Amino acid sequence: QTTRVGFYSKTCPRAESIVRSTVQTHFRSNPTVAPALLRMHFHDCFVQGCDASVLIDGPNTEKTAPPNLGLRGYEVIDDAKTQLEAECPGVVSCADILALAARDSVVLTNGPNWLVPTGRRDGRVSLASDTSNLPGFTDSIDVQKQKFSDKGLNAQDLVTLVGGHTIGTSACQFFMYRLYNFTTTGNGADPSINPSFLPQLQALCPQNGDVTRRVGLDTGSETRFDASFFSNLKNGRGVLESDQKLWTDASTNTLVQQFLGIRGLLGLSFYVEFGKSMVKMSNIGVKSGTDGEIRKVCSAIN
Numbered sequence: 001q002t003t004r005v006g007f008y009s010k011t012c013p014r015a016e017s018i019v020r021s022t023v024q025t026h027f028r029s030n031p032t033v034a035p036a037l038l039r040m041h042f043h044d045c046f047v048q049g050c051d052a053s054v055l056i057d058g059p060n061t062e063k064t065a066p067p068n069l070g071l072r073g074y075e076v077i078d079d080a081k082t083q084l085e086a087e088c089p090g091v092v093s094c095a096d097i098l099a100l101a102a103r104d105s106v107v108l109t110n111g112p113n114w115l116v117p118t119g120r121r122d123g124r125v126s127l128a129s130d131t132s133n134l135p136g137f138t139d140s141i142d143v144q145k146q147k148f149s150d151k152g153l154n155a156q157d158l159v160t161l162v163g164g165h166t167i168g169t170s171a172c173q174f175f176m177y178r179l180y181n182f183t184t185t186g187n188g189a190d191p192s193i194n195p196s197f198l199p200q201l202q203a204l205c206p207q208n209g210d211v212t213r214r215v216g217l218d219t220g221s222e223t224r225f226d227a228s229f230f231s232n233l234k235n236g237r238g239v240l241e242s243d244q245k246l247w248t249d250a251s252t253n254t255l256v257q258q259f260l261g262i263r264g265l266l267g268l269s270f271y272v273e274f275g276k277s278m279v280k281m282s283n284i285g286v287k288s289g290t291d292g293e294i295r296k297v298c299s300a301i302n
């Protein structure tokens, strides 16, 4: 591991506070930037490592690929970068800005705080074709676990990090198939959906309705970072198929239970574990030393 806490303490002492206040300002006018930035950091780290490759503009870059079309919040990173270039030109990487902004977003939604090791450098490669590393919402738990273990993350990290869905929303298009045409028998819906939750979701995403409408991933608590997401999974109230499978699959069910407040001997605190797993995720494939560069503008390589 080449990153360390306080990497900018001498070269740009106000770096972290500039990022924090920028995220705060945007959050005050639009609280949905918090989940957007958390997700963007995840999508960055899983492709070419945490190197801000997801921010690069141009034809066939990562941001043009289907899994990244819904990413938002680029303007927050650009805003922070502009201020940082004025204060300490050529010092703070876009990859670090994104890692810090993800942490700050969690804090703003009442989640845990943790120290973010910094010192990442920005990548020079961004290819749409590389985004197949990202997990998909229909992936089985085996596939999800494999995609995480390819990045050095275990099953506990998977359950913990997907708990990031405690904040934010999904467009109807990513789960509507579960509501109407999932099976040919019964009511046609995914049998893992709680029967009392089904009409609720159907009302939010009517058949032939607007598939871009957004629905909270953690029903009743989508603006608050808490363990409610896991209780919803227990109650058959997961929105994404991949999320609900964390409960229905025996290999991850125990891990979900450990976050439910049923604090047995092996009970775990979602808050504490989330910070730990985020540090692991944000160290994936980090470039340091003479690898990569410090971008001048986050949307373009130098």
Ligand code: HEM
Pocket (backbone or CB within 6 Å): 032, 034, 035, 036, 038, 039, 042, 070, 071, 072, 135, 136, 137, 138, 144, 161, 162, 164, 165, 167, 168, 169, 170, 171, 174, 240, 242
């Ligand atoms: C198996 C792994 C995962 C899958 C299949 C998955 C899938 C998705 C999908 C389909 C959406 C909705 C996107 C949209 O409507 O545009 C979403 C949203 C989101 N994801 Fe994930 N995700 C996964 C893991 C993660 C992880 C590890 C994090 C962060 C630590 C994360 C954070 C988020 C957040 C915060 C949102 C809400 C975004 C917003 O409100 O704009 N996800 N995810």
Ligand SMILES: [Ca+2]
Pocket (backbone or CB within 6 Å): 043, 044, 045, 046, 047, 048, 049, 050, 051, 052, 053, 054
């Ligand atoms: Ca990347």
Ligand SMILES: [Ca+2]
Pocket (backbone or CB within 6 Å): 165, 166, 167, 218, 221, 222, 223, 224, 225, 226, 227, 228, 229
């Ligand atoms: Ca929540």
